[in-house]
Every structure is written in C-alpha cells, then in structure tokens.
Amino acid sequence: MKKYPALLFSPVRRSFAPAALSSLLLLAASAVCEANRVFLVNGNVLPFQSIEWRGADKQYRLTTAQSVLPVALKDVDHLEVDRPADFDKAAKMVEAGQNAAAIPILKAIEDKYEMLVWDAQAAGLLGRAYIAQKDFSRAADAIETVLKRSKPETVPLTTLRAYWEALAGLKRNEDLRKALDAAIGQGTRPAAAQAYLVRAGVEKAAGKTEEAAADYLKIVLLFDNLNEVQAEALAGAAETLEALKDPRAQELRTRLVKEFPSSPFAAKQAAQ
Numbered sequence: 001m002k003k004y005p006a007l008l009f010s011p012v013r014r015s016f017a018p019a020a021l022s023s024l025l026l027l028a029a030s031a032v033c034e035a036n037r038v039f040l041v042n043g044n045v046l047p048f049q050s051i052e053w054r055g056a057d058k059q060y061r062l063t064t065a066q067s068v069l070p071v072a073l074k075d076v077d078h079l080e081v082d083r084p085a086d087f088d089k090a091a092k093m094v095e096a097g098q099n100a101a102a103i104p105i106l107k108a109i110e111d112k113y114e115m116l117v118w119d120a121q122a123a124g125l126l127g128r129a130y131i132a133q134k135d136f137s138r139a140a141d142a143i144e145t146v147l148k149r150s151k152p153e154t155v156p157l158t159t160l161r162a163y164w165e166a167l168a169g170l171k172r173n174e175d176l177r178k179a180l181d182a183a184i185g186q187g188t189r190p191a192a193a194q195a196y197l198v199r200a201g202v203e204k205a206a207g208k209t210e211e212a213a214a215d216y217l218k219i220v221l222l223f224d225n226l227n228e229v230q231a232e233a234l235a236g237a238a239e240t241l242e243a244l245k246d247p248r249a250q251e252l253r254t255r256l257v258k259e260f261p262s263s264p265f266a267a268k269q270a271a272q
Contacts, residue, residue: 036080037079038079049064049065059072080117086105086109091125094129106125120159124162127165130166131165136167147163157190164195165198194229196216197216197232200233201236213246230260231259231266234259
C-alpha cells in the first residue's frame with residue numbers, strides 16, 4: 001500500500017484567497033451523442049428534424065417527419081443535438097491560444113443554441129478564452145448566463161471548472177467557496193475531484209502550501225480511479241511537497257512521469 005504524507009489527514013482550513021488560475025488543460029467538450037433526439041422524463045424518445053427553444057413558453061418546438069410538436073421543458077430529461085459546424089474549429093482555436101478569434105464564434109454558438117446542449121459547451125470554451133485574456137468578468141458572465149437557465153446536471157464539468165476559475169480571478173471568494181463546497185459535498189465524484197483541484201490551486205497561489213498539498217493528496221488517494229485528474233493532482237502534490245521540503249515529492253513526481261508520460265504535467269516535471 002502506498003504511503004502518503006501524514007499531512008493528508010491533518011485538519012485543512014478552507015481558505016479562498018483571491019488568485020488568477022491558469023487556463024484549463026481539459027478538453028472543452030464532454031462526450032455528447034449527436035442524434036437529434038429529445039429524451040422525456042417518462043422514458044419516451046422523440047427524434048426530430050429541427051428544434052426551437054421558446055423561452056417565454058418554457059417549451060421546445062420539434063419538427064418531425066410527421067408534424068410539429070410542442071414539448072414542455074418540465075417533461076424533458078435531456079437532449080441530443082447535432083454538433084454545430086464551427087464548434088470544433090473554435091475549440092482548436094482556444095487550445096492553440098487563438099482566443100480573440102474564437103470568441104465571436106463561440107458567442108454566436110451560445111446564442112444560437114440557447115437551451116440546446118451546445119450553449120453550455122460553448123460557454124465553457126468562451127470562459128476559457130476570456131480567462132486566458134485575464135477577463136474574468138466576461139468569463140463569469142458567459143457561463144452564468146447558461147447556469148441560470150440550465151438544469152445543473154446538464155452543465156458540462158469543464159464549463160463548471162472554467163466558472164470556478166473565473167470566480168477565483170474575480171475574488172468572489174464566498175461564491176467560489178459555496179460552489180466548491182457544493183461540488184465536493186453533493187456532486188458526482190468527477191465534480192468533487194475537479195473542485196478539489198480548483199481549491200488546491202487557489203490555496204497554492206495564495207501561499208497556503210500545506211492546505212494545497214492536502215487537497216492535491218486527497219485527489220491522489222481518494223480519486224485514484226479518475227485518470228483525468230490524476231496527472232494534475234500528482235504534479236500539484238509534488239510541487240507543494242517539494243516547497244515543504246518533503247522528500248516524498250520525488251516519489252510522486254516519478255509516479256507522474258511513469259503513469260502519465262504523455263501528460264503536459266509530466267513533461268513539465270520531467271524537465272525539472
């Protein structure tokens with residue numbers, strides 16, 4: 001059984017000092033099936049040729065092969081909608097740091113696909129683009145627009161993380177604390193793990209190295225089956241433990257490079 005610093009089990013103060021976090025290294029879009037279907041809460045599935053959201057009536061209008069159907073929002077579990085033509089192009093722009101060029105494309109997608117799945121996807125990328133420009137206010141506004149109208153479970157985790165980082169950049173510490181506490185206490189395991197990563201980043205940037213190390217190590221130990229967070233957590237744990245002059249930092253660094261060799265976090269650690 002692997003041993004980790006006793007610090008992992010020590011009390012952790014929840015401090016949310018302001019910090020500007022780095023841009024997300026996660027993929028912007030979570031996996032979304034594209035088949036143009038509405039899944040109802042009663043278990044029925046309605047395929048459609050086109051769909052329109054009518055906010056004033058809180059209903060969708062579906063055009064099917066046979067007719068036009070109104071479907072109330074309260075009756076909808078979730079949607080599957082074809083990917084917008086420019087979405088992948090915009091995502092690649094954000095990944096390449098071409099944020100100014102990506103922003104108008106993403107804003108158009110968010111507007112056109114209101115309540116049609118891709119507004120939430122686009123909002124996350126839009127948030128990332130603004131965060132890269134240190135424009136945390138626009139990042140938060142873009143994502144809050146979606147959060148206010150969407151069911152929580154329909155908002156991609158990458159979008160939530162971008163929102164949390166925007167809150168950190170804006171020094172909206174109480175809002176951030178509530179959001180992270182909710183994700184850690186009531187969210188899914190992936191959401192809780194991402195919340196710990198954001199909290200650790202805030203603590204690290206604020207010079208609260210012990211608290212940051214404790215949160216990174218929680219992810220390493222408690223979420224070891226979530227590969228999507230392990231590389232970042234191992235890197236964060238190694239860096240913070242090294243700052244604390246804990247010799248076990250090297251063990252974590254070695255594990256990072258060995259288990260996640262293609263990760264950008266591993267590349268950075270290997271170069272040190």
